Amino acid sequence: MDMKKNLKLLLLEDSEDDAALLLRALGRSFAVDALRVESSGEFNEALGARQWDIVITDYSLPSLSGMDVVKGVRGSGQDIPVIVVSGVAGEETAVSAMRAGASDYILKENVSRLVPVVERELREAAGRRLHKLAQERLRQSERKFGNLMEAIPFGIAVLNMNREVVEMNSAMVDIFGYGSKEELRNMRREDLYLDPEDRIKLYQRLSTRGSAKLEVRMRRKDGTLFWASLNSTIKTPEDADTYIIIIIQDITGRKNSEIALLESEERFRQIFEQNADAQLIMDCSVRKVIDANPATVRLYGYTRQELVAGGTPLFIARRGAEPIEELFCGTEDPKGLSVERMASIRKDGGRIIVSIRGQRIRLVGSDVIYCTIRDITDRVRLQEESNVMQSKLIHANKMASIGILSSGVAHEINNPNNFILSNSSMLAAVWADAARILEEYYHENGEFSLGGLPYTEARKAAPELIAGISDGARRVKDIVNGMKTIVRPDKDDMSGTVDVNQAVRAAESLLKHQIEQYTHDWRVTLAEDLPKVRGSVQKIEQVMINLIMNALQALTGNRCGVEVATSYERRSGCVLIKVSDEGIGMSSDVTARLTEPFFTTRADDGGTGLGLAISYSIVAEHGGTIEFESGLGKGTAVYIRLPAIL
Numbered sequence: 001m002d003m004k005k006n007l008k009l010l011l012l013e014d015s016e017d018d019a020a021l022l023l024r025a026l027g028r029s030f031a032v033d034a035l036r037v038e039s040s041g042e043f044n045e046a047l048g049a050r051q052w053d054i055v056i057t058d059y060s061l062p063s064l065s066g067m068d069v070v071k072g073v074r075g076s077g078q079d080i081p082v083i084v085v086s087g088v089a090g091e092e093t094a095v096s097a098m099r100a101g102a103s104d105y106i107l108k109e110n111v112s113r114l115v116p117v118v119e120r121e122l123r124e125a126a127g128r129r130l131h132k133l134a135q136e137r138l139r140q141s142e143r144k145f146g147n148l149m150e151a152i153p154f155g156i157a158v159l160n161m162n163r164e165v166v167e168m169n170s171a172m173v174d175i176f177g178y179g180s181k182e183e184l185r186n187m188r189r190e191d192l193y194l195d196p197e198d199r200i201k202l203y204q205r206l207s208t209r210g211s212a213k214l215e216v217r218m219r220r221k222d223g224t225l226f227w228a229s230l231n232s233t234i235k236t237p238e239d240a241d242t243y244i245i246i247i248i249q250d251i252t253g254r255k256n257s258e259i260a261l262l263e264s265e266e267r268f269r270q271i272f273e274q275n276a277d278a279q280l281i282m283d284c285s286v287r288k289v290i291d292a293n294p295a296t297v298r299l300y301g302y303t304r305q306e307l308v309a310g311g312t313p314l315f316i317a318r319r320g321a322e323p324i325e326e327l328f329c330g331t332e333d334p335k336g337l338s339v340e341r342m343a344s345i346r347k348d349g350g351r352i353i354v355s356i357r358g359q360r361i362r363l364v365g366s367d368v369i370y371c372t373i374r375d376i377t378d379r380v381r382l383q384e385e386s387n388v389m390q391s392k393l394i395h396a397n398k399m400a401s402i403g404i405l406s407s408g409v410a411h412e413i414n415n416p417n418n419f420i421l422s423n424s425s426m427l428a429a430v431w432a433d434a435a436r437i438l439e440e441y442y443h444e445n446g447e448f449s450l451g452g453l454p455y456t457e458a459r460k461a462a463p464e465l466i467a468g469i470s471d472g473a474r475r476v477k478d479i480v481n482g483m484k485t486i487v488r489p490d491k492d493d494m495s496g497t498v499d500v501n502q503a504v505r506a507a508e509s510l511l512k513h514q515i516e517q518y519t520h521d522w523r524v525t526l527a528e529d530l531p532k533v534r535g536s537v538q539k540i541e542q543v544m545i546n547l548i549m550n551a552l553q554a555l556t557g558n559r560c561g562v563e564v565a566t567s568y569e570r571r572s573g574c575v576l577i578k579v580s581d582e583g584i585g586m587s588s589d590v591t592a593r594l595t596e597p598f599f600t601t602r603a604d605d606g607g608t609g610l611g612l613a614i615s616y617s618i619v620a621e622h623g624g625t626i627e628f629e630s631g632l633g634k635g636t637a638v639y640i641r642l643p644a645i646l
């Protein structure tokens with residue numbers, strides 16, 4: 001049995017019968033802890049005595065009105081939903097209550113609305129509390145950010161887009177030797193640079209790249225010069241203005257060390273020659289390999305002279321990209337670049353996978369790129385095997401979970417549904433017998449009431465109500481049977497025949513609730529005399545469920561449509577299934593990655609990135625193809641082609 005949620009209720013109602021009616025309605029869904037009061041004094045005392053989840057008040061009370069209760073709760077400063085209940089039906093009364101601050105207005109004759117209204121107001125109140133808590137945490141975060149800035153030993157300045165200093169830390173003041181933040185803020189920033197062109201270069205890179213890194217000479221207040229590393233970036237947080245962050249670090253010591261480094265080039269040569277990793281040195285001025293260590297010779301099988309003469313095209317198989325020397329020598333980033341994974345070729349034709357790290361350094365007065373090449377073939381192979389296994393395990397676990405869930409749901413629903421189906425048939429027979437007697441009574445005595453309805457209306461409504469119960473129970477039975485079918489292993493596995501139209505209808509039946517929730521424009525166009533295809537009914541239904549759910553979740557509103565259509569292509573000899581939506585669409589970069597395992601655009605909503613990857617593998621297993629056609633703001637169309645059995 002599900003545990004009922006506790007509900008602390010302050011009830012203002014002078015009628016015991018009406019109060020019992022309301023509490024009985026709420027008691028079906030909540031464990032109600034209620035206090036009923038009638039007077040203004042009792043209300044004020046109860047409101048301040050404890051925290052209430054919700055207040056429900058009659059519109060008219062002997063000593064106060066529902067409007068007084070609404071104003072009292074709102075005036076207390078407490079965020080408590082107030083629901084006004086009245087036996088009087090009047091739009092003007094409801095509008096007045098809502099304007100006064102009531103959360104909702106319910107007629108006593110429509111008390112069935114009470115539970116969903118209470119649940120909604122509890123959710124919204126909880127959301128408001130969370131928002132308030134988030135705001136407080138944001139303020140705490142801002143205070144922590146300020147403290148963090150002061151604790152960092154590097155100079156940090158925050159500027160607006162007009163390049164005006166909004167904030168800076170004390171370390172920035174210390175680096176430049178000024179007496180206060182205000183004094184430094186009022187300085188002409190051009191005067192802080194030895195070469196004012198460096199400042200222009202900084203902002204040029206910011207405007208084109210969004211970030212910039214420079215090493216420049218700068219001037220302190222007393223006129224002394226120092227080397228500084230400038231790291232700057234443009235940030236645009238959510239719900240905040242864009243700003244520029246500049247981090248300055250005194251690197252004079254490092255620059256002096258670089259001078260000393262020139263004296264250690266001979267030691268570097270020894271390290272280069274004896275290193276176990278393959279290493280290359282490329283001259284940036286001519287973009288050619290100028291040296292290779294013995295480990296590179298062992299890795300590729302070329303002599304040092306062959307490597308220098310032939311360069312990287314000898315061993316780099318980088319499809320559709322410039323040679324590696326162009327890639328690395330073309331960068332101005334002093335930290336260089338890295339290639340995590342690249343195909344490479346040995347002299348004997350053997351293929352390997354390598355990772356490459358390249359860094360620009362000064363060597364004998366010129367810029368060179370120092371590259372380290374590492375063979376990661378075994379590591380990549382093991383990782384790929386691990387990824388495939390993980391994908392299979394996740395899919396197997398997901399299918400097992402769906403099977404368990406469906407089995408449980410089917411068991412729990414079938415028993416009461418069979419009871420409803422059986423009793424509705426008996427009820428129809430009872431009504432058929434009773435109708436004759438009631439008709440005779442009507443002819444003898446005239447109009448009378450039956451269940452709150454005039455008999456002349458009831459004799460028309462009753463058969464329709466009974467038929468509706470039977471039809472609804474049969475629909476529930478069909479849905480349960482559909483759930484059993486989707487998780488039941490196919491007896492013939494891939495050797496069976498599949499009616500694609502039937503698979504579409506099965507998916508539509510299972511997703512009926514989601515379809516009604518997401519769209520008011522659902523269209524299914526099924527071709528007549530459609531040939532069957534060879535394969536698994538269960539797997540084709542799984543593909544349809546995945547594609548339909550993706551289409552529904554891409555919609556921006558329920559006015560946007562989704563269409564599923566089937567047809568036969570004589571040219572290709574294939575059955576074509578098209579699933580199209582009028583959703584947000586995707587860029588070409590996203591479309592190209594749709595079938596990658598674990599790639600998802602809905603990670604924040606719990607997306608796993610497995611649905612389309614699984615669908616792709618199922619279609620391929622059936623000898624078919626799956627294609628995507630999409631554009632941002634233009635919706636998405638998915639085309640599945642399966643070989644037909646003719």
